[in-house]
Amino acid sequence: MNQQDLQLDWLKCFVAVVDTGSLSRAASEVHRSQPAVSMQLKKLEAAVGRQLLVRDARRHQLTPDGQVLLGYARRILDLHADAQTAFHGDELAGRIRLGVPDDYAAKYLTPVLKRFAPRHGAVDIELDCEQSTSLIPRIERGELDLALVSRDHARRGTLLFHEPMVWVGSPQFDVWRRDPLPIATYEETSLARRCAIHSLALQGRRYRVVYNSSSLAGQIAAVESGLAIAVLTRCSAPEHLEILGEAHGLGPLQPMEVAVYRSRASRGSKPVDNLYSLLVKTLRISAAP
Numbered sequence: 001m002n003q004q005d006l007q008l009d010w011l012k013c014f015v016a017v018v019d020t021g022s023l024s025r026a027a028s029e030v031h032r033s034q035p036a037v038s039m040q041l042k043k044l045e046a047a048v049g050r051q052l053l054v055r056d057a058r059r060h061q062l063t064p065d066g067q068v069l070l071g072y073a074r075r076i077l078d079l080h081a082d083a084q085t086a087f088h089g090d091e092l093a094g095r096i097r098l099g100v101p102d103d104y105a106a107k108y109l110t111p112v113l114k115r116f117a118p119r120h121g122a123v124d125i126e127l128d129c130e131q132s133t134s135l136i137p138r139i140e141r142g143e144l145d146l147a148l149v150s151r152d153h154a155r156r157g158t159l160l161f162h163e164p165m166v167w168v169g170s171p172q173f174d175v176w177r178r179d180p181l182p183i184a185t186y187e188e189t190s191l192a193r194r195c196a197i198h199s200l201a202l203q204g205r206r207y208r209v210v211y212n213s214s215s216l217a218g219q220i221a222a223v224e225s226g227l228a229i230a231v232l233t234r235c236s237a238p239e240h241l242e243i244l245g246e247a248h249g250l251g252p253l254q255p256m257e258v259a260v261y262r263s264r265a266s267r268g269s270k271p272v273d274n275l276y277s278l279l280v281k282t283l284r285i286s287a288a289p
Contacts, residue, residue: 005131008080009045011073013037014052018070019158019280021059029043031147031267078134078281081093085119085274093122094271099135099147100127103236104163104258109148112282116275123271125256131214133189135261145272148279150233150256157261160283164234165195167244173226180206182223185231191256197229199251231239258283 015035016026027034045052052066062070100109115127128135132149136156139147151157175182181200185193200207211222219230223241229254234255237243244250260279266272 004047006044006047006073006076008077010040010047010144011041011077014044015070015073015077016065017041017053017060018062023052023060025155044182064074066118073279074284081274081277081281092120092271092274094269095124095126096146096269096271096275097126098128098275099138099144099149100129101135101148101150102129102133103233105129105169107235108258108283112275112279115282116278120271120274125275131186131190133187133191139261139263142263145266145269146262146276146279148283149259149261151259152191152263154257157259159257160280160281161258163258164255165192165231165255166234166237167196167229167248167250167253168223168232168237168241169229169244169248170223170226171240171242174283175229176244176250177227180208181217182210182212182228183207184211184219184228185209186219187212192231195256199253201229203249203251205249 012030013026013032014199018022018028020026020029021038023034027037030037032040041053048065050065050069050071052061053060054070055061066253098109100141116123117125128138128144130138132147132151134148135144135147136152138144139149147157148160149157150163151159166177183196183200185196187193197207210228213219213222215235218239219232219237223230227241229244229250233256245252260276260283262272262276
């Protein structure tokens with residue numbers, strides 16, 4: 001039996017379909033037509049002699065053989081990107097307008113930028129820290145090129161990992177005992193706010209919002225002062241605050257889907273392409289809890 005080489009274009013289309021969940025969205029990612037992406041997948045499956053993807057009611061799902069190949073495909077594409085960077089990285093120049101919520105900046109974004117900046121000194125990065133609900137419309141309007149966001153539906157960007165949500169309180173105050181429960185929240189459109197209120201509603205627990213702030217620092221200040229408890233991403237919860245849970249009469253919280261979201265206007269920008277690839281490569285491997 002003659003073995004066929006696995007071509008990079010086939011692997012790129014395969015990974016794009018896995019990441020986006022559909023042929024149409026994958027076609028946009030790899031700058032090809034939908035029929036072309038479908039043909040590349042058929043060639044890849046013929047080359048390995050296995051079915052790699054199946055279609056359910058909503059999206060394409062990996063078969064067990066697809067799961068195996070996906071790991072190899074990502075590593076092959078990452079090595080290819082590293083090789084290109086080694087020889088052409090210094091040629092990158094331009095500007096990247098980047099957005100990130102306070103929650104994710106220190107733990108997730110900073111390590112990536114520490115790798116990117118020394119390689120590409122001619123690329124200027126403009127960083128805006130805002131809530132995901134503010135960053136997402138700015139990406140769609142083309143005001144930002146890339147953003148690390150908590151996504152509000154499955155089509156929003158490329159999923160990187162799931163970030164746990166936790167109830168936090170000050171160990172100096174038994175705020176969680178109060179009825180109604182005082183909570184600090186972000187703005188009304190915030191996913192963290194919806195998450196908290198949904199959990200309390202499922203328990204039938206009474207609550208009142210006593211503090212609103214769009215900043216992480218504001219949430220932490222409200223908790224530290226004994227004014228309220230709050231829901232934070234696990235990565236942003238300070239060690240000196242207490243993680244609350246079932247023992248405190250508080251129910252579980254749905255994790256956030258953290259994704260990298262890219263504007264249509266940035267398609268074809270080599271600096272944005274490079275940082276986008278580095279975010280996906282780094283965070284999908286090392287950041288997933």
